Amino acid sequence: MHFVVMGCGRVGARLAHDVEAQGHSVAVIDMNPDSFRRLGPDFVGRTVPGLGFDRDTLLQSGIEQAYAFAAVSSGDNSNIIAARVARETYQVSKVVARIYDPGRAEVYRRLGIATVATVPWTSREIIAELLPTDSLPLWTDEASRVALVELPPDAGWFGQEVRRLEAATQVRVAYLTRLGQAVIPRSDTVLQDGDRVFVVVEADRRRAAVDAAAAPAGRA
Structure with a gap:
């Protein structure tokens, strides 16, 4: 299966490696080409510089063949826009967006976009240890x-x-x-x-x- 990851920060890079380790093909999108260095020399997937909701960028990433799309950049707006384009324009089967604002995450979850609200999740993880x-x-x-x-x-x-x-x-x-x-x-x-x-x-x-x-x- 083919996966597209938007955002090559620490989360995106780790996600790309984890998916690739399970035998899937991966394309990573990021506006800053320097960010691809986080993937390291062992990454064999595709790297695509550009906006994660831009048509040409998405086509280069293989979005038309993608089984799943993860928007995990540092911007809520970019993640939501890209997630909606992947789901509504390209009918990607599995779409998830990382959202920092828990209120907005809940709104988009009810609209059918799977979201991960980073702040409450991190808080729960810390409290669970305490x-x-x-x-x-x-x-x-x-x-x-x-x-x-x-x-x-x-x-x-x-x-x-x-x-x-x-x-x-x-x-x-x-x-x-x-x-x-x-x-x-x-x-x-x-x-x-x-x-x-x-x-x-x-x-x-x-x-x-x-x-x-x-x-x-x-x-x-």
């Missing part, structure tokens, strides 16, 4: 208000089936980490001592779910 594991969601879909959280269970849940915990807490267990490995459980998977449990829950029910899991099995 607060107890049950204090903050690992991820929240702002549009649907669904969150991914770690749910520390009471020791009484060990030896119980996953479906019992789900029923008591009204969550869906997304995955476990067991002995350092991620495991997607079945409903009859038995929880073991040392398991870390990660669940999907409605954001406004997070606190109630954490409290229910903290109660001994059968008393939640």
Whole structure:
């Protein structure tokens, strides 16, 4: 598959390398040709100097064959314009824009453009390192208000089936980490001592779910 990345800052350069490492072709667009030095000598993709929403620039990047387009420059306006052109003019299947203003990110998300709001995401990552594991969601879909959280269970849940915990807490267990490995459980998977449990829950029910899991099995 072919990917187009607009913006060759630290994020764009890392994204281009990560995508290329998975065997995909990549083109990187940036107004400043010097920025391509961040890609290093190992990058074998295409570099295209120019504006990420300019027709000629996009055609040079292979936008007509692109499966995905990521606008990760330092400017919100440029990212949004480029993302809309990629989606609406060239019908690119997957489009995402990096947005610094969380209010604007939410507006464009509701218009159907996937956005990554850098400031709140960074804040959540930092707080997650400072607060107890049950204090903050690992991820929240702002549009649907669904969150991914770690749910520390009471020791009484060990030896119980996953479906019992789900029923008591009204969550869906997304995955476990067991002995350092991620495991997607079945409903009859038995929880073991040392398991870390990660669940999907409605954001406004997070606190109630954490409290229910903290109660001994059968008393939640």
